[in-house]
Amino acid sequence: MALTREEVLHVAKLARLNLEAEEVELFTRQLNDIRAYVEKLQELDTAGVKPMAHAVPVCNAFRDDEVTPGLPRDEALDNAPSREEGSFVVPRII
Amino acid sequence: MTDSLYSLSISELAPLLARREVSPVEVTEQLLERIAAVDGQLNSYLTVDADGARVQAKAAEARIAKGEGAPLTGIPLALKDVLVTKGLRTTCGSRILENFVPPFDATVCARLREAGAVFMGKVNMDEFAMGSSTENSAFGPTHNPWNRDYIPGGSSGGSAAAVAADLCIASLGSDTGGSIRQPACHCGVVGLKPTYGRVSRYGLVAYASSLDQIGPLTKEVRDAALLLNCIAGHDRRDSTSVDQAVPDYLARLGREIKGLKIGVPQEYFGEGLDPDVASAVQAALKTLEGLGAVLVEVSLPHTEYAVAVYYVVAVAEASSNLARYDGVKYGLRAEGRNLLEMYGATRTKGFGAEVRRRIMLGTYALSAGYYDAYYRKASQVRALIRGDFDRAFKECDVVATPVSPTPAFRLGEKMADPLTMYLSDIFTISANLAGVPGISVPCGFSGGGLPIGLQLMGPPFGEEVLLQAAYALEQATEWHRRKPVW
Known part of the structure; x- marks a missing residue:
């Protein structure tokens, strides 16, 4: 049952x-290859495991x-792409 | 000798520093010079923190002068760029974190700082530690110091290459499916993945949280023990770190291995094993036998399912862990007319192909209707794999296997076919799934001059016996003394 x-x-x-x-084509093919490989797991009987x-x-x-002290607000915001008035x-x- | 301090191991350098025959400043300057001269050919560093390293080296020098040095004081290290460092850019090999400057230190970094180690900088890796060759770095691949047309292994390829090429004294990496052991093997250095829970993951950028573990890559086995002594132990900030006493990992080094039972699982010596790897590993087993170890046949029957389990479990955890990169709190943001468009644009622009592929796989495996068939099934097989190890360790003290089925492959060779790349980790993934420790130790070279490693795996919290056995092999051979020629 392919994706x-x-x-x-x-x-x-x-x-x-x-x-x-x-990329949709490529990913569809690659994900199907990997999925088919992972199907291998179904060979095993795992009932009760x-x-x-x-x-x-x-x-x-x-x-x-x-x-306990946490990260100060300013430091927590330092890496934000956009900030204003102490908020993201x-x-x-x- | 003072003109090549960079080539020393921790164990060689530490006594010189302690006796003040050599200053940390001298070593650091030599390394900075060497990185500037050589790393253009390898691309092992993503960030060289020359200023920071100089400050830390000076502080270490003062500390040693006051007689307050610890075993790692003044030792220059390179950190895989997956470990967050306060005030020092941490990219995880990704565009999405290209300009991320963490406001805190990972626990392992804090511990090393406290010990007085010097951080030279941050080293290259597959993006978010997803890969086996360091080719998935957004900042270009790292080259193998033994042959620059070859991959250094991954995902801690920058760590392994920097250690092998003497661009640091030692390094820390992370290992989710072999990411310390496999590059260590391909670059001819020592790599130790500790037991899951032995080292705090706080500040390790998460890939697959139930598998990730931090560990050392070093020039000799003793150095791995020294680093583990510093980084191991419980941390209240990581609830999966285990509250168990940390032994002195140096204690058993040099103790004889007479009577040590080494399990050899036939599942690791079958079809597809490169003949050079097979003979180097067999020779290492013979050496260990010559030192008094007893080889016993053991079976790890579910080994062939490990890669399949990993590519469900690891990607499922990754899809959830990487949901945090949304362009809001930190990291890259791409513009969008509304929140959803901003998320999509940010994540598409910020993540490379392999990361997107794994997020997709994981999202699929966890999506409605597929959870039982994939995630639940894989978690059950994972239990069977752990059971294999539990049974094996009733019959032996350590298990010995190849680290990788082949020596390093060529750059570009496996990039078009993700599944082939995944299968190159077949011998290292099981240790992560089972949570047991593993070490890679140099055991030979291929006909083409590329390093080969022996993997030793032990029971949970069996690092002492792993180090003891690895040290015995190392001391009985000369492989670790070879250096790539420049």
Whole structure:
């Protein structure tokens, strides 16, 4: 079940990426090659195998709820492409 | 000898600094001169911080004079540009972070600063650590110092090349699927990927958070132990760093390896293994056997599925981690008429082809209807891979394998075919999926004069035995003494 051009465009939209026309062709082919390779996993019977998301069994890492100094606002804003009055500026949304 | 201080290892340089026979300022100046003279041919540095390095070297000199030196005081290091450094540009090899100047230090950088190390600058890498050749850097590829038509490996290719070419004394890299061990192997240096959770990832720009680990690339095994001594340990800023005592990683170096059980998995010695690599690795195993180690056959039956698991798990995590590059808080912004257009334009302009491909793959693997078939299935197979290692380590102390199926390949050779590139990591990916430590140590050269490495993998938190075995091999051979000729 190969990925179609439309699916590739849909995935690009979900990922907030714009693809050039020739890139759509290339990515469709390459993603299908990789997907076909990954299908290999279906050969294995994994019924009853607990999925492993992490290599170390860490559950919650709790700490005391103490106030400690954070990054000063000005420093946090220093790398912003656009800032105003201590805030990040983004293009109009509504 | 004072005219080639740059060629020394940490272990060779540290006593000279401590005895004040050599000043950190002298070493730093020599390195700066050498970088200026030579790095144009390699492109290992993305940023050389000459001013910063001079200030740090002076401070180290004063500290040593006061008798307050630590083991790494005055040692010039190069940092992979994936580690954030306060006030020093950190690009991650990407256009999207081309002008990013971090407001804080990664925990490993803070620890090294405290120890008095000197940061020469930031070194090249595949964009966001995605690649096996450093060709995916937005700032041009790094060349292999042994033959400049060849790749240095990746993604920590800048680190490996800079160490091999004596453009730093040692380096830190990061390893998500082999990104420390494979370039170390291809450049003829030592590379250690610690156990997942051994070193804090705070300030390591995230690629695949359940796989990423920081580790040293060095000129000799002892240096890797010295650096690990400094960077290992729990950090409350990384909840996945494990709160477990840090041993002295130097303690077992030089101890004999008589009776040490070395597992040899046949799955790593099959079809597709370059004959030069096979014979160099076999020779290394013979050397270890000659030192009293016992070779035992072990099986890691799910090895052939590791690459497939990785290209689901790693890309899924990447697609989520890289969602933060949206042109708002830091990094590049491309203009758009509204927020959505701005996101799309920024990410399209800022990310290179491989990064976009992996984000796409990951987004697909996590999207509605495919999650179970891909992400869940891959996570289950990942558990099987971990199970393989758990069983193997009941029968042996370390597992020995090649690092890479072939010596370094030519620049450009695999760029058109991502899958072929991915498959070159087949021997290193499993350690990341299982979370176990691995080290690459030089064990020979190909007929074409390119370095070959032996990989040793150990049980979780088994760095001591890895270093002990790697040191034994290194001391019994001369490979690590060879230098590329300029």
